[in-house]
Amino acid sequence: MGAAAAAVPAAEAKRRRHGPRRRRADVVVVGAGLAGLTAARALKRAGRSVVVVEARDRVGGRTLNHAIGGGDVADMGAAFVGPTQDHILALIKSLGIKTFPTYNTGSNVQLIKGVRTLYPAEGLPPDPGVTQDLPALLGLDALAKEVGVNAPWNAARAAELDSQTLATWAEANLQTETGKTILETAVQPNWGAEPRDLSLLYVLFYIAAAGNEKNPGSLVRLITTGGGAQESRVHGGTQLISAKLAKALAGRVELGAPVRGITQRKGGVQVHAEGLEVHARHVIVAIPPTLTGQIEYHPKLPAKRAQLVQRMPQGTLIKCEAIYDTPFWRDDDLSGQAVADVGPARTTFDSTPRDGRPGVMLGFVGGHDARVWAERSKAARRAAVLKNFADYFGAEALKPKSYLEQDWSDEVWTRGCPVGFTAPGVLYEYGAALRRPVGRIHWAGTETSTYWIGYMDGAVRSGQRAAAEVLRKK
């Protein structure tokens, strides 16, 4: 697909003869991920006509099912849901989809400085460093509360908190090397980044967002399984949610149509996609912030918005899944969860389907490890990830039936996972432009949410909020 229409002479020739197809709707939505599809559903329910335009030949954005035989799937993108994520949970329920608990029984593995230690799945890593640094880490919740979810850029100490990286905070506030290592291990899968990449203000915003209107956000809820963001999984895979949403919008979702330009005129907008032009009264752009910067706008966007999206990169994350006949680690009373100081796969989860077969081990390769390992061969990555699994769970891990991986940084229509984040200086100066509409353009996507940014719940919330904005306008 793409600008290189010249690379598809037949399509180009056809377009030259006929020009792009034209459609008309009350609202056009750019992006058929969870945010865009949720927005489209809300608009349709309110009686508006809608067209969703999607660059890929599939729906679901950062969710992706991969069939692993026997009707089972592996989640190659977003995988987990948990308490306080009310909006995605309600959506899942309304679509008749089931969730089930993430396997969280027995012992987790900690592998630090070559020493393998077991600890209860419901507990904390036993390292003295963790114990010593826990108060400081938990102290982030209070700072997060101070920052809030609605306009962290207006917080009293916003400039100060946005002047340093999370690494600088860790250097000043954590006393042990293990504490810093554990923080790194949490940051890599959560943001696809390193502590040095992240603004402290942004991290606090993100922690504040790990809750809902009744329950203040907390770091523990963000990173834990039982009672936390990894508590449950989606039977049939998370992409099923988008597939069902799209089905209900049958005929209104245009795939394979990357959007090149958005023109605002008196009374309406035109969305110019590959081979398709949609005229509507409003547009909801529901793609990662960095990708919104790929579209050409007429009139041009305000400088603040144009500069924001230069400053909100997508994280770096590779999901690796090894498939075994059975989840053999369960026999050894292991939960399948590990944290380690050596990569590439420094955190793992048991991602076996609900019925317990086949065994699926998920490894997250994030941040620095993802950047380094993405440049090596798939065979080298496979060998290194399986060695990690073996070090955590035993030699049986070396011989999977199959091995899958998904490098989200290599996806042209995502550019990285799990989320677009900000380095220091950005949220304070540009945060206000994140979801401020520009005329008839409204912004959605998990990055624009106030709760559960970076999660499916944030995507759903953002789609609902953008749809409500549009509905209020008419």
Add this chain to the structure above:
Amino acid sequence: MGAAAAAVPAAEAKRRRHGPRRRRADVVVVGAGLAGLTAARALKRAGRSVVVVEARDRVGGRTLNHAIGGGDVADMGAAFVGPTQDHILALIKSLGIKTFPTYNTGSNVQLIKGVRTLYPAEGLPPDPGVTQDLPALLGLDALAKEVGVNAPWNAARAAELDSQTLATWAEANLQTETGKTILETAVQPNWGAEPRDLSLLYVLFYIAAAGNEKNPGSLVRLITTGGGAQESRVHGGTQLISAKLAKALAGRVELGAPVRGITQRKGGVQVHAEGLEVHARHVIVAIPPTLTGQIEYHPKLPAKRAQLVQRMPQGTLIKCEAIYDTPFWRDDDLSGQAVADVGPARTTFDSTPRDGRPGVMLGFVGGHDARVWAERSKAARRAAVLKNFADYFGAEALKPKSYLEQDWSDEVWTRGCPVGFTAPGVLYEYGAALRRPVGRIHWAGTETSTYWIGYMDGAVRSGQRAAAEVLRKK
């Protein structure tokens, strides 16, 4: 111009009939700024055929002449050249263009905490804070030497230096509020940013680059006038350099043709621009890193490159120029240079043409001030900037003959000035992708230089280097 070809029905209709115009050359260059034009010149001299494709309807990129009457011009973009900038100086000379000294006679003004102090133009601000913090600031040169210009990402302490912002360094190393204020005042025009926006490693790289192969870079050379990067100006305006380069390439520069896609095939490349398709053996992309991310590549770029350009935003800079009958400040023995802790125009220069008339006062509005003031009315900006000038140089400054401004963040084909910079974590992880060719694609632009990054000299060097890369290939 742009994707919204539908906004120009006649052009669209014509293109539908005929398809894009086609050209062929040995090398196609994307971007007719100093980097691209220098590359094209070098290739032409080596006997290669070349086509330069430019989005704007003018050449010169971040240089821009604005006529102010009587044949004089104001530099609305890059303005200064200085010692060790050998490549731009040689180019200027070879084109028969003259330079002349930036006015640097009499006293500079310091306005800190409401107190206006004068100090010699060749000296330092007299504030005790500056004296106290000077050793720490000068100490950056030694750190910069350690980092070097060729591969700062490989420096021994690269990860550590790229884990913090310049603000964090200042907090730990500067002892006075004035020291921090002066640093801010230097950072705003130099990077269009705040100390909190910048990685310490990147700043050290940039300082190391403020020199040449024989003279190590220094902070003082970066920020001073006599003997420094602001030493001289270009008679006729800096855009004249590009105009002359383009004239010598007559018929080979295509204006108004934004590039949408680059396709690499066996044996060659195709560059797909608005209404134009160029076939060549190699392509040199000579535009700011963030804009290289707007082009669609087939095959797609390596993830490391695709993620780098999400992480290298353009700075935020507004240049304001007030025109007076004469440079009246000279009568009061003032140099026209000021530093202040209150914006929007916190640094100024006498930008009068060589013959001394009319008087032109230049104010830089950068970083935070540029972000805030860009959203206000032009009348409000004008009043605030002229008030700054009056506070520095007297009430006569309030009544200019005319007032000009250029907000580079609002330029779709630049996205910000003076330079693309990096926040923490980026140079260490992604720096190696900055000028590494991708097949037949070579990268130029001042950000890819090893010396005088962000300056015209860096642009010229980068164009020469990219041309040499291509010539070596054949």
